[in-house]
Amino acid sequence: xxxxxxxxxxxxxxxxxxxxxxxxxxxxxxxxxxxxxxxxxxxxxxxxxxxxxxxxxxxxxxxxxxxxxxxxxxxxxxxxxxxxxxxxxxxxxxxxxxxxxxxxxxxxxxxxxxxxxxxxxxxxxxxxxxxxxxxxxxxxxxxxxxxxxxxxxxxxxxxxxxxxxxxxxxxxxxxxxxxxxxxxxxxxxxxxxxxxxxxxxxxxxxxxxxxxxxxxxxxxxxxxxxxxxxxxxxxxxxxxxxxxxxxxxxxxxxxxxxxxxxxxxxxxxxxxxxxxxxxxxxxxxxxxxxxxxxxxxxxxxxxxxxxxxxxxxxxxxxxxxxxxxxxxxxxxxxxxxxxxxxxxxxxxxxxxxxxxxxxxxxxxxxxxxxxxxxxxxxxxxxxxxxxxxxxxxxxxxxxxxxxxxxxxxxxxxxxxxxxxxxxxxxxxxxxxxxxxxxxxxxxxxxxxxxxxxxxxxxxxxxxxxxxxxxxxxxxxxxxxxxxxxxxxxxxxxxxxxxxxxxxxxxxxxxxxxxxxxxxxxxxxxxxxxxxxxxxxxxxxxxxxxxxxxxxxxxxxxxxxxxxxxxxxxxxxxxxxxxxxxxxxxxxxxxxxxxxxxxxxxxxxxxxxxxxxxxxxxxxxxxxxxxxxxxxxxxxxxxxxxxxxxxxxxxxxxxxxxxxxxxxxxxxxxxxxxxxxxxxxxxxxxxxx
Numbered sequence: 001x002x003x004x005x006x007x008x009x010x011x012x013x014x015x016x017x018x019x020x021x022x023x024x025x026x027x028x029x030x031x032x033x034x035x036x037x038x039x040x041x042x043x044x045x046x047x048x049x050x051x052x053x054x055x056x057x058x059x060x061x062x063x064x065x066x067x068x069x070x071x072x073x074x075x076x077x078x079x080x081x082x083x084x085x086x087x088x089x090x091x092x093x094x095x096x097x098x099x100x101x102x103x104x105x106x107x108x109x110x111x112x113x114x115x116x117x118x119x120x121x122x123x124x125x126x127x128x129x130x131x132x133x134x135x136x137x138x139x140x141x142x143x144x145x146x147x148x149x150x151x152x153x154x155x156x157x158x159x160x161x162x163x164x165x166x167x168x169x170x171x172x173x174x175x176x177x178x179x180x181x182x183x184x185x186x187x188x189x190x191x192x193x194x195x196x197x198x199x200x201x202x203x204x205x206x207x208x209x210x211x212x213x214x215x216x217x218x219x220x221x222x223x224x225x226x227x228x229x230x231x232x233x234x235x236x237x238x239x240x241x242x243x244x245x246x247x248x249x250x251x252x253x254x255x256x257x258x259x260x261x262x263x264x265x266x267x268x269x270x271x272x273x274x275x276x277x278x279x280x281x282x283x284x285x286x287x288x289x290x291x292x293x294x295x296x297x298x299x300x301x302x303x304x305x306x307x308x309x310x311x312x313x314x315x316x317x318x319x320x321x322x323x324x325x326x327x328x329x330x331x332x333x334x335x336x337x338x339x340x341x342x343x344x345x346x347x348x349x350x351x352x353x354x355x356x357x358x359x360x361x362x363x364x365x366x367x368x369x370x371x372x373x374x375x376x377x378x379x380x381x382x383x384x385x386x387x388x389x390x391x392x393x394x395x396x397x398x399x400x401x402x403x404x405x406x407x408x409x410x411x412x413x414x415x416x417x418x419x420x421x422x423x424x425x426x427x428x429x430x431x432x433x434x435x436x437x438x439x440x441x442x443x444x445x446x447x448x449x450x451x452x453x454x455x456x457x458x459x460x461x462x463x464x465x466x467x468x469x470x471x472x473x474x475x476x477x478x479x480x481x482x483x484x485x486x487x488x489x490x491x492x493x494x495x496x497x498x499x500x501x502x503x504x505x506x507x508x509x510x511x512x513x514x515x516x517x518x519x520x521x522x523x524x525x526x527x528x529x530x531x532x533x534x535x536x537x538x539x540x541x542x543x544x545x546x547x548x549x550x551x552x553x554x555x556x557x558x559x560x561x562x563x564x565x566x567x568x569x570x571x572x573x574x575x576x577x578x579x580x581x582x583x584x585x586x587x588x589x590x591x592x593x594x595x596x597x598x599x600x601x602x603x604x605x606x607x608x609x610x611x612x613x614x615x616x617x618x619x620x621x622x623x624x625x626x627x628x629x630x631x632x633x634x635x636x637x638x639x640x641x642x643x644x645x646x647x648x649x650x651x652x653x654x655x656x657x658x659x660x661x662x663x664x665x666x667x668x669x670x671x672x673x674x675x676x677x678x679x680x681x682x683x684x685x686x687x688x
Contacts, residue, residue: 004462005148006065006530011188021061021181025468028175029056033244034168034524037237042470045235054240057165058469058523060507062182063173063195064480065463066140068532070150071196071503074138074484077390078500080383081136082488085157086495087378088365089130089356094377095365102364102424105451108326109362109424115342116355125345126300129496131211131317131352132488133204135160135504138390139458139481151392151458153481154422157361158324158353162524163200163485164244166504170198170526194529200485200502205248207487208317210497211350212255214489215316219348220301227256227313229304229349233322234261242321256313258306262323266336268293268304269343295347302347317350324358325425362424367394367453393456397449406454411438420455433457465507467523477510480525503527 013021029035035054043053088095096116103110119125134157138150174195176182182190208228218224228249230242242259249255260268268291275287291307305312322328329337345355359365369375370391375384395406409415413435421432421440432440434457441449460479467474485501508522 005067005142006461006463007189008187009065009189009463010062010465011182011190017181021176022468022473024176024179024181025059025061025172026056026471028172029059029168030054032168032171033240034059034165034172035240037235037239038470039237055470056468057169057240058467059169059172060478060523060525061176061466061468061473063170063190063526063528064465064478064505064507065189065530066480066482066505066527067148068529070140070148071482071527071529074136074150074482075500075503077386078134078136078484078486079498080379080387081155082132082134082486082498082500083383083495084369084375084378084387085132085134085155085357085360086130086488086490086498088360089354090490090492091378092356095356095360098364098368099359099362102362102451105448106424108329109359109451111329111338112341112355112359115338115345116359118342119346119355125354126348127350128491129211129214129350130354130357130490131207131350132157132357132486132490133160133163133207133319133352133501134486134488135483136486137481137483139460139479141392141458142461143459148461150390150482152366152390153392153458154363155361155366156483158358159321160483160485161238161321162241162483162504162506163204163502164241165238165524166526167198167201167244167502169505169524170195173526173528189530190528194527196527196529198502198526200504201244201248202252203487203499203501204485205245205252207489207497207501208245208249208319208352209253209255210487210489211317211352212249212253214496215350218301218314219299220296220303220314223303223312223314225256225311225313226316227258227304228317228319229302229315230257230259230319231265231322231344232259232261233328234263236321258304258309258313258315260304260306262328262337262340263333264291264307265293265304266333266340267291268307269340293343295343300346300348302344302349315347315349317352318344318347319352320358363422363453364396364424364451367396370394392458395454397452397454399450403450407449410441410454413438418457420457422453422455423451462510465525467507467509469523474509478507479510481506481508481522482527 034057036057037051038048038053038055042055099109099113103113134155136155137153139153141149141151143149174192174197177190177192177195182188212226212228215226218226230246232239232242236242246257246259249257271287271290272292272294275284275292278284278287290305292303292305292312294303295301296303302315302318303312304315323337323341331337341355345351351357353361369387370393375387379387395409396403397406397410409419410421416437417434419434419437421437423430437454463478463480464476465478467478483504483506485503487497487499487501488495489497505525505527506522507525
């Protein structure tokens with residue numbers, strides 16, 4: 001642990017202030033779904049048989065300091081990382097060479113790879129598109145000889161969780177600041193400009209929506225309705241994180257989502273086999289009312305009828321939140337579980353991720369990319385250098401020259417203190433640290449060593465914070481891990497979508513060597529950005545919000561006239577950003593009138609940059625209603641836009657107050673950035 005590079009933290013509160021902060025945090029979490037199912041140690045399953053009870057997620061009471069420059073570096077490089085891993089899967093020969101060798105030493109990897117070889121031997125995958133909801137995890141590395149830098153811990157290609165809860169945690173900390181809970185201490189570094197918005201929920205859901213729309217209409221003879229399938233673990237404690245994405249898909253994108261465990265799908269597939277084996281009409285009728293899962297020929301459309309639905313759906317996209325760890329296959333039905341994974345991979349549904357994308361997230365691939373010249377296979381020289389700058393030193397544990405050097409380092413108790421040993425696994429609790437490495441390697445046998453990589457430990461700065469877990473407060477030293485989400489949709493020929501999708505900050509006690517929140521080691525946090533210029537403040541205020549707005553707008557398939565409104569909304573958001581250029585100075589005309597008028601009754605004119613556009617009325621309105629439900633989508637767009645723009649409005653007001661700019665003249669209390677005169681002003685205009 002390196003020395004701190006941050007101002008004193010967290011802010012000092014007296015007992016009464018602190019008690020109120022804890023109470024406010026618990027209530028806010030429960031009211032907004034920043035929650036988890038209670039662990040068995042807290043509440044026995046017998047006392048919660050219907051899962052009606054929940055507890056707040058483990059969170060920090062304060063956002064943790066993080067250098068603004070390093071935070072922005074991590075966000076900016078995510079699109080390059082997305083491209084890198086998409087191209088690794090596109091140009092699969094390089095990946096296959098690595099996985100073929102790795103499968104000789106790792107049974108789990110071997111089973112995954114065998115699915116790929118089976119499908120390749122029968123003509124390859126049915127579906128050319130792949131979706132990646134990625135997360136690149138970093139820790140801040142402090143060196144006496146250089147400025148702070150982000151070093152990559154790992155790159156996650158499957159079940160990259162906590163996008164839902166991380167967005168809520170950022171909003172929680174902003175709420176606590178704007179309601180005065182962080183302003184008691186004059187030494188606090190927390191300000192509205194230090195709390196960037198986090199669009200992870202909206203942007204990850206948008207990625208799933210992109211895949212769903214790219215799949216297109218149903219191809220099966222029956223049914224004709226498509227849906228996204230979330231493949232989840234049984235008794236999932238982190239269900240509210242998943243539900244956040246699910247509800248964003250249904251509420252914002254009007255996409256049907258079904259949830260199922262592997263056991264649910266196996267039972268449905270077994271019923272399909274019974275249907276195929278019987279010819280009794282009455283028995284067929286009974287069986288068709290039960291859940292079923294099948295591949296329809298010749299397209300390999302994946303058809304699923306949930307147990308709670310009266311009709312079946314064609315699955316456009318399978319989103320894996322399970323089947324990523326050996327424990328997901330450890331049961332008496334292990335062979336059937338592997339066949340289920342094969343059936344899904346063989347289907348025409350878009351997989352998030354595909355088998356190859358899952359394998360690309362192996363630690364061995366991360367190590368192989370560290371070798372000289374390997375990144376240049378997939379990236380330009382410039383982008384390769386950017387990615388390489390985030391690497392920590394990683395060694396193989398094979399019989400190569402570098403591998404033999406790593407073995408010496410790992411088996412020596414003194415040098416092993418500076419390393420972590422990692423298997424090819426996702427989730428927390430799998431790594432071996434420092435002095436435990438020599439004994440562990442000797443216990444598993446040398447033939448297993450090539451299945452691991454040896455990684456140089458990252459030295460993060462020391463920092464203190466307060467963690468709230470199960471209602472209990474834990475104060476002390478912590479370590480942060482920053483994850484940046486990325487969304488990529490690609491085919492064999494090209495990358496169709498590629499964007500950064502928000503962030504996750506996980507915080508753990510300094511005594512904990514693992515950081516998995518779901519595994520019980522860490523908690524959800526958000527960043528308090530330290531350093532930076534006024535221009536960077538402006539970018540932080542608007543960049544993520546604009547990404548969110550674009551996602552909402554682009555995710556809606558509207559008619560030609562409504563498309564012009566979408567363009568106008570984006571134009572007005574650009575105008576808003578331009579109007580406050582140079583924050584936190586008071587030079588810009590922040591109070592310009594941007595009257596959206598949504599919710600005030602359709603048929604009234606919209607003033608977009610001097611161009612009047614009017615919603616259709618009469619017969620034209622009837623025609624507009626017939627655009628396949630597009631009106632409903634437009635109303636949801638309006639409501640969501642108003643909510644997001646109001647949030648930006650509040651942030652700007654707080655920013656101006658925070659830097660001492662008079663706000664009364666800008667009529668903050670009477671209106672907003674977008675409607676500075678407020679309701680009273682509208683009434684005055686009507687009287688005039």
